[in-house]
Amino acid sequence: MVAVVAGLVGVWGGACAQTLPTFAQTRAAHPVSDFQLLDRRGEVLQTLRLDPKRRVLAWVPIEHMSPSLLRAMLLSEDQRFYEHSGVDWSAVASSAWANLWNTRTRGASTVTMQLAGLLDEDLARRGGRSFRQKLGQAWVASRLETQWTKAQILEAYLNRVPLRGELVGVSAAAQTLFGKRASGLDMRESAMLAAMLRGPNSPVETISARACGVLRAMRQNCEGLTDEVGAVLRRKALTVADAPQWAPHFARLALQPGGPAAQRSTLDATWQRVAVQSLRRHLAELSGRQVEDGAVLVLDNASGEVRVWVGSSGSQLSESAQVDHVLARRQPGSTLKPFLYELAIERRLITAASLLDDSPAQIATAAGLYLPQNYDKQYRGWISARASLGSSLNIPAVRLSLMLTPEAVFERLNAFGLRLPETGGFYGPSLALGSADVTLLGLTNAYRALANGGKYSDAVLPGGETRGAVGKRVSARQVADPKASFIVGDMLADNNARALTFGLSSALALPFPASVKTGTSKDMRDNWCIGWTSRYTVGVWVGNSSGEAMQQVSGVSGAAPVWREVMLALHAGRMPEAVEAPRGVVAQQTRFDSGQEPPRREWFIAGTEQAVIQSAGTAIALSNPTDGAIYALDPDIPPAAQRLRFAHEGRLERGATARWRLDGRVIGQGPTLDWLPMPGRHELALLDGRGHVLQQVRFEVRGAGLRASTPRRGAPQAGASASSPG
Known part of the structure; x- marks a missing residue:
């Protein structure tokens, strides 16, 4: 009978010419x-x-499987595995034809024959194997034995064999049923898995009886095994x-x-957990302030590799946990200011000690007047660029962007990899305050370029995208002056420079050198904190995926505490080195002749250094009317009740009083002056004590048909209503 079966197998082999996969192909295609x-x-x-x-x-090599497991599997399924050549003809002879081809039992099916069914769907069992499938398995098994080693056959079988329920392979079964890797299974656990091979979903009693038989063959007792099996299957x-x-x-x-x-990725598990836990804990502390989302990113300055990537605060806090906020575009607020200052210093328009004007500004745009304000709605007058950037003042930044032009700012931001979709003219002067949408990835990597002396390279990401691939170095290009980049970094690391707005003991003050900038977008929709040391650049965003505004949450209270915790974890046990000044940067002891700021040691690009900063005078500016304003008179209101108040902010030199000149004639003096509006177009100038024009605006009054007589010149005026600028 054995000869007959062997002959049938030979006939089957001649009829079937399918290509048998190699072991390497099988392992590579492991599903x-x-x-x-x-x-x-x-x-x-x-x-x-x-x-x-x-x-x-994942595929587990045989050397990483428990010896007890290998022994139990072979005792249960194929005791002569190392002796036969795919088909155990001795077992065929002893079990007889009916047992070999019985569709309700494995009979003499070897591990190699079972593997043949796992590799070829046509040979797999579907309600019991047919005579044809049995012949096919025997033929494929004989070929496997000639092309694969015994160790490869057993390894593939244990990785592909179905076990209980949805589990396939001993690795999934071991981790799911026992909470162990396949290498850690003991004899009793191995016997249980071996017992599941013949009937993966059999009841407890059947599996227990089979496992007991395996244990006895291994000379182990079965005491309490039924309860153990029951506990495992109920788990x-x-x-x-x-x-x-x-x-x-x-x-x-x-x-x-x-x-x-x-x-394997470039992430660091320790730091990743710190960032996740810090973000979740801090957002939980902000409960009740309408904030639920956040993201954290850490980049290695030298390599550009990602060390931390937290895309969301998680499903317990956020309704948008699946959104990757590292890649979502949001408004960056004041975090774009360092790039303006770097460009202005690079072009020698300012130095870190230059005095900038922080007074009310009225900027005419195509859409009307743009009236930038500082975060606290206050003005500081003349202030150094260092203190202005450190304290994140808006008005000096907007004036600086106009000196550079919005198009130049736009081009520089894109050179840093921010990929802004519109044009500089589209954003206008508001670009200085972060009106364009950017991603946390793009912004953090742009700060990394500042940390690297103005040298830009893509962040190293998986997937082979344009932003890099794991393990692949991306060529860098110089996009900004290293001298100006160093000076801006020093300004951002100066805790005294930001004390005016943030105080001396904010979350931004670290026990080691770190350059950092916060940002809050319009209506408090986004909080940012981005900064770097000599080793790492860290970016944190906090807000709402829906775009809803937060309540009383700023960059220093929203994102900065998370940034601080992550920075401290990154440098635990090893303080970062101070950044060395590049060639062409000089230090100069500098003082301000007016005493506006205390003397200090300041950094300059060689050739721009100053020992004394001359006073720029006291900032003064018109607050009303605004340039281009149109006022409409109401004929039903008495003229005397429609007075227009001229007003300015700031003070002149000691003892001096500002004067008002309307249409070429001085009509009064003082910080305010009421005037009865006359229809027509007018030119108003604010003069200093010596008659010099400090500021000049044009406005229009509309409304003919006033029934009252013309009032005398200089009478108190009020009540004119302003319409949209023309």
Whole structure:
């Protein structure tokens, strides 16, 4: 009978010419259901479930499987595995034809024959194997034995064999049922898995009886085994949610169709957990202030590799947990200001000690008057560029952008990789205050370029995108002057420079050198804190994915505490080195002749240094009327009740009084003056004590048909209503 079966197998082999996969091909095509993201040291950071019907984990080499497991499997399934050549003809002879081809039992089916069914769907069992399938398995098994080693056959079988429920392979079964890796299974656990091979979903009693038989063959007792099996099968199966869940957004970015089941990344597991926990804890502390989302990014300055990528605060806090806020575009607020100052210093328009005008500004645009204001609605008069940037004053930044032109600012921001979609003219002067949308990734990497002396390179990301691929160095290009970049970095690291707005003990003050800038977008929709040391650049965003405004949350109270905690964790045990000044930068002891700011040691680009900063005078500016304003008179209101008040802010030199000149004639003096509006177009000038024009505006009064007689010149006026600027 054995000869007859062998002859049939030979006939089958002649009729079938399908190509048998190699062991390497089988291993490479292993259909995993879970993708694992590893950190740079190999620690599991994230697990993503790809196949909801089956749970198949990464391929496990046979040397990483428990010896007890290998022994139990062979005792249960194929005791002569190392002796036969795919078909156990001795077992065929002893079990007889009926047992070999019985569709309700494995009979003499060897591990190699079972593997043949796992590799070829046509040979797989569908309600019991047919005579034809049995012949096919025997033929494929004989070929496997000639082309694969015994170790390869056993390894492939244990990685592909179906076990209980959705579990496929001993790795998934071991981790799900016992919470162990396949290498850690003991004899009793191994016997249980071996017992599931013949009937994966059999009841407790059946599996217990089979496992007991395996244990006895291993000369082990079965005492209490039934209870153990019952406990294992009743145990709640582990899900992906039970696996490490620290970097879901980066894992999706790294996942590649047909790629490896486990991929090592550049992330650092320790720092990733610190960032996730810090963000969640801080947002929980802000409960009641209408803020639920956030993101954290850490880049290695030298390599551009990502060390931390937190795309969301998580599902417990956010309704948009699946959104990757590292890649979402938001308004950056004041975090764009360092790039303006760098460009202005690079072009020798200012130095870090130059005095800038922080007084009310009225800027005419195509859409009307643009009236920038500082965050606290106050004005400081003349203030140094260092203090202006450190204290994040808006008006000096807007004036600086007009000196540079919005188009030049736009081009420089794009050179730093921000990829703004519109033009400089589209954004206008508001670009200086962050009116364009950027991503946390783009902005943090732009700050990294400042940290690298104005040298830009893409961040290193998985997936082979334009922003780089893991392990691939991206060529850098010089986009800004290293001298100006160093000076701006020094300004941002100066705790005294930001004391005016943030105080001396804010979250931005670290026990080591760090350059940092916060930002808050319009209506408090976004909070940012971006900064760097000589080793790392850290970016934090806090806000709402929906765009809703936060309540009483600024950059220093929203994003900065998270930034601080992450920075401290990054440098725990090793303080960052101070950044060295590049060639062409000189230090100069500088004082201000008016005493506006205390003397200090200041950095200058060689050739621009100043020992004494001359006073620029006291800033003074018109606050009403605004340039281009149109006022409409109401004929139903008495003229005397429609007076228009001229007003200015700021003070002149001691003892001097500002004078008002209307249409070429001086009509009064003082900080305010009421005037009865006369129809027509007018030119108003504000003069200093010597008659010099400080500021001049044009405005129009409309409204003919006043029934009252013309009032005498200089009478108190009020009540005119302003319409939209013309």
